Every structure is written in structure tokens, then in C-alpha cells.
Amino acid sequence: EDQVTQSPEALRLQEGESSSLNCSYTVSGLRGLFWYRQDPGKGPEFLFTLYSAGEEKEKERLKATLTKKESFLHITAPKPEDSATYLCAVHKTGSARQLTFGSGTQLTVLP
């Protein structure tokens, strides 16, 4: 069975304290791995797509990396406005564009 597991469930950081969020997955053939940011009461906002092991993408203080079993979202020197829930999703080959989501990591950055 396809599974996407995100850890930790919740993370509290001080402003400027760098850290990483983890997304581990088990699918039979990865077509793409997606990271989204979701603010409370809003829809997910697309951040990155990664397609193959070794690939990296960056956007401001965020950097996403991918291996054959997991992805990391590294947050460098976070600010309070980075506080949100970060969602990971995978698209497996032959799945008619369906995504399987993890349950998210709720990040709080304290000033």
C-alpha cells in the first residue's frame, strides 16, 4: 500500500533556527513528489516538485531535496511568516494523476 509519512507532526523553532522537515514515502514507482504550504483556513499553496533522486529545488529560505525513499524540506534562518503547515504528496506512475498526501508538519516560528 502506498504511504506518505511526514515527521515531525509539529515543530516549534525560534526565529533564525534552521531545521528540516521529513517526508518518507513508499510507492511502487515515483513520478513526482510535491511540497505545499498551507496557512490556517486556506488551500494548499504549491512550493516545489521533485522528480528524481538527487534533485534539489530552492525558494527563498526553503530548499527541498529528494532521495529514493524520502524528501527533506530544509528551512534556513526561518522567520515568523514561515509558520504554516507543510504538506508532502507523491504521484506514482500509472495513477491517473492522483496524489497521495502525508498528514503534514505544522511549523511554528517564534519571534
Added chain:
Amino acid sequence: DVKVTQSSRYLVKRTGEKVFLECVQDMDHENMFWYRQDPGLGLRLIYFSYDVKMKEKGDIPEGYSVSREKKERFSLILESASTNQTSMYLCATLVPDGTDTQYFGPGTRLTVL
């Protein structure tokens, strides 16, 4: 910019009522999706549509139906709302640029009393 709109941000309905949730995209995209999001369970796919009048069941279709009469509009229907359908409902569209990226609407928070 990809723009997906949903008809209501908040909705309160009674048990047994018929509920319509509307989703509109103005980009002529073929693929559209309905998810529900519950704490600890993540996003779960209810139905998706890959063209007008075409639909496929997702992981949790029970208690729901959908309608896609025009390409830009994808409706989720709760035939007889129940309290366990209280949830955040999210619509998404797939940009046909080869990246398989789904873009989401703002969501509808539905409460069934």
C-alpha cells in the same frame, strides 16, 4: 497565475440537506479534483474528473457525487448531508504543462449540524 475559486468559504447545513459545493477554474484545464481534509488524516481524494461529463471515484467517494457539465466548473454534491461530512473541502485543478502540479482553491469549511 492559476486561479481556482470555490463558491463558499464557510457553509453550515443541517443533517439530511442536499449540499452543493462549486469549484470554478478559468484556464480550460481538463483535470479537476475534490478532496476533503481532516485533522490527522491529511487530504483524501473524493472524486476527480478528466473531462466534461467524465468522472472517476477517488479513495472516499461514499456519500458524495459530482457533476461536470462544463469544463470550467466541477461540483461536489452531498445528497443527504451527515455530521461525519463536516470537513474542509478543497478543489484542485491540474495544469497541463507536463509537471503534474495541482493547484488548489481556497477551500470550503462545511459544518453539518
